[in-house]
Amino acid sequence: MLSIWMFVAAVAAPTAPAESTDAWHANYSEAVAETKQEEQPLLVVFDKPGDESAELDPSLLSAESGAFPLDSYALCHIDATTDYGKQVAEGFKVTEFPHVAIIDKSGSVVLRRVSGDVTQSEWTKVLKEHKNGDRSTAVTHSVSKPVKSTTPSFSPSVSMPSSSQGGYSKPYCPSCQLRNR
Template sequence: MVHYLAVVTIAASTMAVAPTATQWQADYGKALAATRSDQRPLLIVLDNPADANAAVQEDLIKADGEHAELLKSYELCRVDVSTEYGKKVAEAFGATQFPHTAIIDKTGASVLFKKPGQISGDEWKSTLAKFEKGVQPVVHNVGYRGNTILGSQSGASYPAGCTACQRKAMGL
């Protein structure tokens, strides 16, 4: 009897700790509030599940699919644009082509990514990975000032910011 009780206790505690399945929210307002409170980015899919051309590919958003681990980093919201509510949300996003995918930062303040139309599996995976922290990726601008050796040989002076001048300085 004690052995049975121990097994049941362990099983119950394991179920309580097990991660929950990926849940898609149908209400954009609730999903946005959850994003702000949980500090996780919001992934929004606006589509029409009844129309194959306007629906997101199911294998991309399945809770147990290939992208499930990446999806766990996001608050998830999927809105059916064939409903009145869905049409209002689509209008707010300026979406005219479906499916329409957007990612909002973890504060719920700015849109990090927008993509109208179908999205490939590889692009989906790279996009989810790129924005999973919920912040805009840091962009490092690198400028080329031209080859000073070529510039001094020709006797010409090229403005640093002019791309045509940079190409000319490189001999291209």
């Protein structure tokens, strides 16, 4: 009896329409676990469904559009209107929606962030750049070490006249002068 059900499931699976929404995680921690297990980069999309100005173009997210290689990424779609979505977006310090983050295949380093309207060409370019999930492709900012100057620097000094120089015997500070009266 079990073998009949397995046969029916095997025959029915290829004929059922493939839905791209099955590949998308709504839970960030599950998506990170998949990233680590499959050693794939993670694509995280933050948006607010129902708000056209804060929602990523749905055509960019469909596998049929050919806009990106669906099998190259673990996928996570966060609805930023829910309490959970707000917490995750806050953790990523997202201030503008839609927002896309690409995370390396170890699940620990954000390789790229893109906020606001994303064009099809920009989407394709960014996803192709990071499809391997290597940190070497990360957009980084380098900071140089400070340069030591060989020229002498001027540091002003203030000296107060002392009683031995014929000046004041009381301190210059107004508070101290009031106390010493």
